[in-house]
Amino acid sequence: MNVEIVVIGDELLIGQVVDTNSNWIAREMNKIGWEITEITTVRDRETEMLSAFEQAFSRVDIVLVTGGLGPTKDDITKQTLCEFFGGKLVLDESVLRDVEELLAKRKLKMNASTRSQAMVPDVCTVIQNAVGTAPVMWFEKGGKVLVSMPGVPLEMKHVMVNEVIPRLVARFHDDSSILHYTCLVKNYTESALSEFLTDFEAQLPECVKLAYLPNPGVVRLRLTARGRGGENLQHQLDVQISKLNTLLGDNIFCHQDTTVAGAVGLLLKKQHKTIATAESCTGGNIAHQLTLIPGSSTYFKGSVVSYANEVKERVLGVNKNDIEIYGAVSQPVVEQMARGVQRLVDTDCAIAVSGIAGPGGGTPEKPVGTVWIAVVCGDKLYSEMFVFGNNREYNIERATHRALLAMVKMLTEN
Amino acid sequence: MNVEIVVIGDELLIGQVVDTNSNWIAREMNKIGWEITEITTVRDRETEMLSAFEQAFSRVDIVLVTGGLGPTKDDITKQTLCEFFGGKLVLDESVLRDVEELLAKRKLKMNASTRSQAMVPDVCTVIQNAVGTAPVMWFEKGGKVLVSMPGVPLEMKHVMVNEVIPRLVARFHDDSSILHYTCLVKNYTESALSEFLTDFEAQLPECVKLAYLPNPGVVRLRLTARGRGGENLQHQLDVQISKLNTLLGDNIFCHQDTTVAGAVGLLLKKQHKTIATAESCTGGNIAHQLTLIPGSSTYFKGSVVSYANEVKERVLGVNKNDIEIYGAVSQPVVEQMARGVQRLVDTDCAIAVSGIAGPGGGTPEKPVGTVWIAVVCGDKLYSEMFVFGNNREYNIERATHRALLAMVKMLTEN
Structure with a gap:
């Protein structure tokens, strides 16, 4: 209908x-x-x-x-x-x-x-x-x-x-069906993925359509089957899902239609690991995204939002000198925030973010949109810097997204 | 146009x-x-x-x-x-x-x-x-x-x-104008407010329209003036804004089109007060809403998301016995969370929330949707229980909203 x-x-x-x-x-x-x-x-x-x-x-x-x-x-x-x-x-x-x-x-x-x-x-x-x-x-x-x-x-x-x-x-009696399969793919841009999947797309049966929903660093791929007669449609969709999985392998990091936060949750659950976050410019949004997922209490233990530097020092144990020398938005500080919250909340993994969301707070060396991200899992640590844009909401959203993606990579590639 | x-x-x-x-x-x-x-x-x-x-x-x-x-x-x-x-x-x-x-x-x-x-x-x-x-x-x-x-x-x-x-x-050269005034009103339901404002609405000039945007516990009122010739239109709108303010007085707690979090921010700024949050079921969303507001770093210092009970105890100093006797979702615990984060982050005000967002975790005495909220400002403390619904996202959103509204009342009525 x-x-x-x-x-x-x-x-x-x-x-x-x-x-x-x-x-x-x-x-x-x-x-x-x-x-x-x-x-x-x-x-x-x-x-x-x-x-x-x-x-x-x-x-x-x-x-x-x-x-x-x-x-x-x-x-x-x-x-x-x-x-x-x-x-x-x-x-x-x-x-x-x-x-x-x-x-x-x-x-x-x-x-x-x-x-x-x-x-x-x-x-x-x-x-x-x-x-x-x-x-x-x-x-x-x-x-x-x-x-x-x-x-x-x-x-x-x-x-x-x-x-x-x-x-x-x-x-309205109606026996038409619509079936979706959605997966999350890393390591490809939308256009690189579409080039890679050209032959796959060309051989799709009439009733199955492929769509791309890009986001920086991740592409959501959706196969949709439409038609009448539920079982055959499911079979036709399954055949294509299996082909897609053979083609993309480990680049597919999630086989459900969920957020990146949801994918992190599924990985943590599977690996029996727990997580905490230490957030400055994202202001609690990473914790919020993680806890929107039903059942997140099995892996999410807690967070510290350390907006003020004294909270970074006093609660997370970030070195005061490092904040003075390198600034709050810096690699040493974000790494200490990650280690600090991992220790404080006593978890396997942790995500930390420190950045300048704007509109104020930018400098020539560190413009608005500069964000440091660190993820830790046991002894392993990875950190990376991004420079996003001028829009506060966008910077918060993008930093949240990139931090969660970094955690996906930590959980799947190391 | x-x-x-x-x-x-x-x-x-x-x-x-x-x-x-x-x-x-x-x-x-x-x-x-x-x-x-x-x-x-x-x-x-x-x-x-x-x-x-x-x-x-x-x-x-x-x-x-x-x-x-x-x-x-x-x-x-x-x-x-x-x-x-x-x-x-x-x-x-x-x-x-x-x-x-x-x-x-x-x-x-x-x-x-x-x-x-x-x-x-x-x-x-x-x-x-x-x-x-x-x-x-x-x-x-x-x-x-x-x-x-x-x-x-x-x-x-x-x-x-x-x-x-x-x-x-x-x-497209065009001299038509559209002017909005939006304010946030407490203490009225939409229908009580619309009854109260019947005469006001009846006397509005043709070019000014009144609209209601209700939310539990708060009504956003919007006056819109449409027409040509900017200055006269602004004057006509100003006359109605002034009448509305005379009618509603202190029930209008914000004269800007902002969120309740934005209104809390404006009040804190005006009163030179700082704030922290301690969040369980809202998972950082209150901190997130507060920090979405540009300039929030002048009043927002930090937060603790205490999902696990050990974080409530160890980081916020909640009494372990009280958690065992009353449960994590209880008045004593939420009040200690508020006091704990106020002390830890060293702020004037604090908001704390502990609840069962669902879908799991409910009991016959405390069903899914049960949420305790506490707000503190200096020595003053107020706490209240709500029972929302079965939907996790909705419970998180509603708890966030009610907690911020409680803070508005604390900052305007005491």
Whole structure:
């Protein structure tokens, strides 16, 4: 089945909020073999929303709408859906009771605007929203379905998993499948890899596609098989996976669709090793990325974010003289940070980063973006310097990425 | 000026990558008074891309396209733009030289696929991409402009700021303005706030709009003024900002469009206070959020991520008996973590969090999602328990948010 998403909200079009809902919905749809073919993001304006609904319906049978369902005046999705499907807003007693219950549980009072949440189009089926006050609405027209859901990610996810997906699957019987295999490849740039895989790509069967998702120092390769009849498709995909693995060997360091932090976790788990981090410019982001992975407590023990030099000295035992002579962003300091946190937290491995994220703090010798990275594993130590760019967020992200990649290399090549 | 964005890439529609480019572009456009009116995300398919270009051009004069420009076979944006504007791909010697130079700088070799980056449509003006190999292409048709840029955020941002925006501004003279004022409000739910502000909203002039962006425990309020003639518009907005401030008083704890972490930073800076964090289930994310803010080194000194209990004891000085009696996720432990890191890092304030992010680790008494938060400032201490949900990422995010909000209250109410 092909599905489109319509995302509603001024906040998305002035850049105040990043739409992460569509990404999540796409993954969930993929799991049941359905594809998102287009995403349209529109403002809280009636004509623009109507046009988006109309066009999506002209292309696909299922349209998932998120956002614009708040109790405030700027949200007009409900009224616009009435207009589109030809209905009017009426008070739904059962929604009202749900809202009352939810408010009571949260020790909040009902007022005119929360009460307005119980006004729903008389031409839809209301689906209970157990975790919020905005109604979830199911519309049908000419055999096609539009489901309107709140934009709050928690609420949307809850109703999608518990209500919307089961109903969609029951409503649209479909035996098409979509299968993905993703792996992480090191030691190749995107273009070197694509050259190396030219013959492999040329021999792929019609139903299997190869895609490259590059990141500095790592390429995510994705094989996607689309078609009907699950088992044969899986077999066709497996044949290609096996060929790819023969071609790339140890350059594939992870056979799952995960982050580099996830790959580090899988390697640590396999090797029964523990890890800690000592972070200056990355400010805890490496620890954060490592601990986003479920089950990371089996290998991740702890971290020290040593922003101030006195924390580097006092907590991590970095030599004060070395900081004075070489500066906080230097090879001796970052190596001592790595050794220091390995000792303090008592782990097998450690990652340390010290750099200048910017916008301030740069000098002619060490411009903003200069970052030293050290990784240790037992007695082994490796350190490297990078010079990224001028953007603080980017420098933090890139330093995090490079530090985790250095740990991958330490765990796979030594 | 109204602008549309067309985002290209299968990876966005299968949920492998979140589109953060559009958000960034929207902000930059807003700065020059231009508006993004629609974002369309399509797959790497010719017909779908053509239809997206056509529809965008039917609505606006400027279309910004990102993605689909990699050197690999799955990227067909260049060919499709040739089709759309009626041209063919030709080798551009100056692009070839740029690619050669860039590769030499990165110590990489040219191959067939990087060489193909120098093939560009003969119906466009090529703009130099100083930070990548993908060409940036400027097309014109019937007085309308389409600019195609790489999807790699760093490259796109670099060419937008340095090349595309200056050229767009020179090409389209426009004196319309868009002004935003955003503030952060505590102590109100979205619906209570909207009820409280009913009269305020009713008296707003036509050119000023009010919008609510709710988050648990905090509502971001945004006033947007749109129109021509900058000065009068600013005055009209200022009048409404002043009314809003009179109405809400101290409930507005931040007058900038920033994160709660950013608001904590502003408060600390104003009060000349320093901060540290001790994190268990949030795994360094609070430190990360605090250090994302430029200039945070003036108030943020350091953190300890104490995932393992022995780190809580040994580094933060939490009483081993208390961990055994009350558990690691408990009021005594989280309070000792806060005091411990305040002492260790030697700061005025500290935030501590201990919780069960899940999916493992829950018990009937302490289910997954149980989180204890403590904030300290000098001698003052406040701690509170929350029970969030089952989703690990959500629990980390929500715990981070609530902990930072608790710090806001500590800094504004005591």
